[in-house]
Amino acid sequence: MPVALFEDHHWKNLSPLTLTRTTFDVKLGARTIFEEYEHTGRRPDFLLSRKHLEKITKERHGCEVNPSSHDGDTIFINGLVHPSALDIARLEKVSHTFAITSGNRLVVARLSKKNVEYLAKCVRAGAQVNIKKMQVEKATDARAADGMPADLWDIIKVLENSLALQTASDRSSDPPGARVTGAAGVVAAGAEVEEGAVLDARNGGIYIGPGAQVAPCRITGPAYIGAGAQVRQFSTIESSYIGASCKVTGEIAHSIISDYTNKAHAGFVGHSYVGEWVNLGAMTTTSDLKMTYGKVKVAGTDTGLDNVGVFIADMAKTSIGTLVYSGTKIGVSAHLHGLVTKDVPSFSIWGAGIGAKSAELELSSAIETQKKMMSRRGQAMSKAYEKMIKNVFLMTAADRKKAGVRKAKFSV
Structure with missing residues (x-):
């Protein structure tokens, strides 16, 4: 099943670093989240980014960015989630649509075509996803965002451990x-x-x-x-x-x-x-x-x-x-x-x-x-x-x- 990384509205909290790069291209230690996925051998199949970063992100990674259509099932993962925090193989076995959230952040989801279009629209605009607008089975996990940087200083806080x-x-x-x-x-x-x-x-x-x-x-x-x-x-x-x-x-x-x-x-x-x-x-x-x-x-x-x-x-x-x-x-x-x-x-x-x-x-x-x-x-x-x-x-x-x-x- 394809895996896609997407940016969430916390790019604003990580600005100005994220003015020229996506959230999944910010270094967390020696590697970015994109590089962490590559390191595990599970390279993302495509990416969702803000519109002004679309071409440079495609150039940096050589994969599809903001595709106009999405064929087949896809697992969408917040671009600030470390791959070790998810059991992707287990998520692939879930046959229905779902969304795991933490606070006001979408962490991981499998979505209908309509909801994918809404997610992609929000990401391209750099806007917050209103989770209430998504017609999907939702599960809230307060721990799901653990390890995801919410502010610039979080990068420094976890640096030594990373x-x-x-x-x-x-x-x-x-x-x-x-x-x-x-x-x-x-x-x-x-x-x-x-x-x-x-x-x-x-x-x-x-x-x-x-x-x-x-x-x-x-x-x-x-x-x-x-x-x-x-x-x-x-x-x-x-x-x-x-x-x-x-x-x-x-x-x-x-x-x-x-x-x-x-x-x-x-x-x-x-x-x-x-x-x-x-x-x-x-x-x-x-x-x-x-x-x-x-x-x-x-x-x-x-x-x-x-x-x-x-x-x-x-x-x-x-x-x-x-x-x-x-x-x-x-x-x-x-x-x-x-x-x-x-x-x-x-x-x-x-x-x-x-x-x-x-x-x-x-x-x-x-x-x-x-x-x-x-x-x-x-x-x-x-x-x-x-x-x-x-x-x-x-x-x-x-x-x-x-x-x-x-x-x-x-x-x-």
Whole structure:
């Protein structure tokens, strides 16, 4: 029976990370939910996404997105549900339509054609599914949403546990010349680990992917170093994911550094999520603890956590010496200067921290800059990616206006 992943309205809670990607394409540890399904050998047959992400999602995964019709029975699964939380084989044996809900969230369902059309319509619009409108046998399970992130900080809350599970392996290949401690194991799959590196696997496994280069540094597990990543000399990495083709230096703790992102100079990033194609300038540092040791708030909401850093969307850039307060959200392709104490809208050049007036980043400049960054990794921007940038620029115009971002040339 076909399986389809769909986005729910909690994409808004995970914004700005979800402006350029679906909920099932947000990293939860070292893998996204889509990648978790692939890892289990059960690749989704098709996907339901917001309309502006339709083409880029199809390009990313090579499978059908938002099909116009649905032939045969299908099990629809919320794109934030981990495959280990469901017994799909058992669900396939249920012969009638059903919907399992938790609160106001649809978790998993098998639906009639009419209800599928309603679900697809809501997903394309990024709207909440009104479960009461669905004519289907409903079962409420308060535990069904356990493990599903509802807010940005949930990603950080479960990070260490996710990495521990994702790096667990019976295989152990301690790199020669490296000092390895702990029994959790180190897997270096075709990586180059220089003599003098310290790999501490006492609290969790360490995976170092193909083509990765690890200079003398300290990595404390659980940690995942993606294929082709460069971990430079004297770095300290703890309980973090470093994505494919990243270049990192300095101190990184309890954070996700997504693919193709640069943190090539000294500075601290802690309890944070950094998107793809981000460049963090020299000495860029994020706060992840209040001086009062109180609970950190994100957009005015109490997270209940002592340690929360920042959430940086794709393509953002920071200048030399940028300092970002804890609990801050940084939008898509935002450019930061100086001290950043509050959320920054997408496509903004933010200069309040250096006494400058913030200005809107021209769309053409954002696209050109991204093309240059991609070319440095031997990649070309696709039409689908460029169209997505243009759509997000238009979608976030109201955010910039509300924040007082001017349509003018930025000057220091």
